Amino acid sequence: MTYPQTYDASFFPILASDIPLVVTRNTIHHHFPLHRHDVMEISLVLSGDGVETINGMSHPMTPGTVTVIMPYQFHEIHSTGSTPLVLFNCMFGLELLLASPTNQERAIVDSLLATDSTEPYVLKLAPTAHRKVESLLGDLLVEFNRHNPYKHTMLKSKMLELLIHLERERTSSAQPSQLRPENTDPLASKILLYLHQAYREEISLEDAANHFHISTTLLASTIRRSVGKSYLELLHEIRLRHACSLLLSSDMSVADLALEAGFQSAQTFFRVFKQAKGITPNAYRKANVFPIS
Structure with a gap:
């Protein structure tokens, strides 16, 4: 696809x-x-x-x-x-x-x-x-x-x-919509917004599926069909965006920052970050200093 x-x-x-x-x-x-x-x-x-x-x-x-x-x-x-x-x-x-x-x-x-x-x-x-x-x-x-x-x-x-x-x-x-759904998935939108709000929590695939009262298979396939990623890939992507923001806008330690962004350990954060960015979190921070105002 x-x-x-x-x-x-x-x-x-x-x-x-x-x-x-x-x-x-x-x-x-x-x-x-x-x-x-x-x-x-x-x-x-x-x-x-x-x-x-x-x-x-x-x-x-x-x-x-x-x-x-x-x-x-x-x-x-x-x-x-x-x-x-x-x-x-x-x-x-x-x-x-x-x-x-x-x-x-x-x-x-x-x-x-x-x-x-x-x-x-x-x-x-x-x-x-x-x-x-x-x-x-x-x-x-x-x-x-x-x-x-x-x-x-x-x-x-x-x-x-x-x-x-x-x-x-x-x-x-209260403007009436002139649009009619043709190819949309309300469940996918709800899942994506939920993950963007709850990513700091420890939410496994099973936890997310239970939140929507659906099977893990349905939740995983809905995400894959909607954004072309697995559940874990999407969750890591959302958490990494927040982590990058914290790296550039704070002096938090990598360990504290990892927990704040929703990762369960600094080791997991380090591995996921390096795999996605090609460099370590500290190297990213040094290479992308953004002036705070």
Whole structure:
């Protein structure tokens, strides 16, 4: 089986830093191919027309269309108008918002993650809301490209403001979805989001299967079909992303860091890390020093 291109920290190294966020303004002339990533993404169409397909479901993209892509959802975009499709894109790791959140901040993230996973999160904003969200994404882009003090805190603050506005729009408008599932697996989405939230815990394949009241065979095959990885490979990938962030943003020992990222021992972490990255955790830390602000 051929799997879509994966965009992760190898394409955007900053996604493995202490600021796991990338903000860009992009122009699509014809087609952006089918791909997936292990982070969330928010896009806003600024101009042009197109069609986006998410997990086999298509929706029109016109100025004011907002899409929130959940981790590992397959998606692609076709520009269909006489002019290119121009849009803001913001990709961010869940740890940006889930690190020591307040109760209200956690409620915002939980509301976002609790969105019905059988249908993509798509909003068509009215002109006033469009201008507001465009302004917020513009501010995020400016802050992202600067090297000011307290950059991490400012980016998190602006991300929360953006999510609050989107959630207010979603819950107040109660817009009926124009999409119909064609080739999607709600169970896969639920499993992936569960692992992204619970990866710090000791969760075996059996534990995860029991959580969803399904067999281990069904859970393993669902993950393999969805992301092309085994259960353990996926869990290690999620834990390694958090570990890389801690390596670059803290002076924690490798042993403490391994436990914080969900590995049961420093030896297991060292082996998995070296196998995935080709170098030791300490060598990675020395080679990828990221300025903390």
